[in-house]
Amino acid sequence: MAVRAFVEDDIPQVADLYWTLLRRRRGTAPPPIQSLFTEFYFSNYPWIDSTLPSLVYEAERGRVVGFLGVVRRNMSLHGQPIRVAFGGNFVVHPEARSPLVGLRLLGAYMAGNQDVSQTDSANDISRKLLERLGFRTILPFSIHWARPLRPGRYAVYAISRFTGPVLSTSLRVAAKPFCSVVDSVATKVRSSPFYPTKPRLHAAELDVETLLHCLAEFRNGYSLWPEYDAHSLQCLLAFMAQIHARGDLRKVVLRDESQKILGWYVYYVKPGAIGEVVQIGGARQYTKDILDHLFYDAWNHGVIGLHGVVDSRLMDDFSEKRCFFMCRAGWTLAHSRRPELIEPLNSGDAFFSRLDGEWCLHF
């Protein structure tokens, strides 16, 4: 019984663990899920590094009872490259009946040859485990923002999160006429805080080359930033676009009258649901204009509200644009044998978003 590197032959067992325990579905994982594991962990994606392998815990008779997926993301600290290993898809079979399966997987992951071990989507339980093993919760990148766009339906969404699926569906159906009236009034009355402000910046589709340019230009003032080239960014965005559970990936660049780039945003559009924001960037003084544009765009696409992770330096602008903040599941934690490497994260001195970790690679 031991921790070892994840190999292709493990996929059926690992996919089943993922399917039954993380996705909470019955039976064995369907072939498309197995194919996704093969594609994600064993093709030539830039985030796969054979020297930072994903890990399995093998029990008696070759039975796999635990899995920890590892992806490599490249970052720079003051221009010096650092390797960050993001852990995700962490799952242990409850019948493994050894409390050490999970801890040993995490211990082996931390002992890898990366400079920093990190996660950007730990739940409360994982957070406690990781903190016990020496990880630090990175509060500046664990603060989530929310902005209702259709307040009636957003309120129903918020309430239904605390109810079961049957009650949730009933609530949505029963509240629909009422919500329509509330949302109609809230978004048509000019004095309403939910009135969608017509944006003054000009939008266009954000392509890979432009995003690369934006990431390089607007990271100034930060010590730590992600490193991409055209290939790695193209692969990442293509992978994100093919995962439809969060909606359609929308990428927008914003310019002024003179065509100068002032900002951009990337988010998932899902009409009638929450839009998950991947990244917002741009010139600091235009943050509120960028937010206006994002809110207007999402509202136009039928989104009921937006969620994201706030850059702590921009909280005042988000607050002014009537976003509210919360610390909820989706914690960012980091560990390094060289504490100076995670200090920029701790102090919010990092140009880091959901694009740059493992959140965007969830499938």
Added chain:
Amino acid sequence: MEELLAKVQIAFKSAFDIEPHSITIDTTPKDIPLWDSMGHVTLATSLEQTFGLNFDVDDLMEMENVKEICRVVQSKLGKVHSAQVQ
């Protein structure tokens, strides 16, 4: 050893709310449904409070069952005692 086991039993009660006497030197995680990874962390915290010790990651990994817990705790208590004598 009996005194040590009695204190370990108290730590188990605090961590898992179970009858202290149900814990013996042969108890393993298979006997306690709540003793999973998270339960292990809770138990470690409870043991730390009971014995006034601090466990590092290696200690946590060694504490596979009650017998091992007693061994680790005894070893750490010995080190603390030696340090105090010096």
